[in-house]
Amino acid sequence: MRFELARVPTTNVVSEHKNFFLGGLIPTRVVDVSEKCPYGAAAVMEETSFVDGLAANVTLGVWTPRSSTYYCLSAPPAVLAPAPASEAAPGANP
Numbered sequence: 001m002r003f004e005l006a007r008v009p010t011t012n013v014v015s016e017h018k019n020f021f022l023g024g025l026i027p028t029r030v031v032d033v034s035e036k037c038p039y040g041a042a043a044v045m046e047e048t049s050f051v052d053g054l055a056a057n058v059t060l061g062v063w064t065p066r067s068s069t070y071y072c073l074s075a076p077p078a079v080l081a082p083a084p085a086s087e088a089a090p091g092a093n094p
Contacts, residue, residue, distance in 0.1 A: 001047070007042075010073065012071075013072070014036045016067075016068050017067055018065065019065055020063075020064040020065070036070050039073040039076045040073045041070050042073050047067050048065075052064075
């Protein structure tokens with residue numbers, strides 16, 4: 001499953017494996033995406049690869065690994081500043 005957060009080109013991709021227990025209900029740690037993507041994430045993909053599923057089946061679902069991929073922004077997003085009063089929308093009364 002991929003979650004799109006922004007439609008911008010990404011240059012840095014970070015992949016990792018996470019461990020869960022009891023069929024994925026109990027995580028072993030909380031992930032802080034800002035540590036992996038200092039300028040923010042454009043997308044996050046969570047999947048159960050073939051090897052992850054095989055490991056989960058061998059342990060009867062007690063241990064359930066998952067693979068995560070973070071698509072990081074290459075630069076900080078631009079901060080949008082409000083338009084000056086002289087550039088107000090046409091037809092607007094000052």
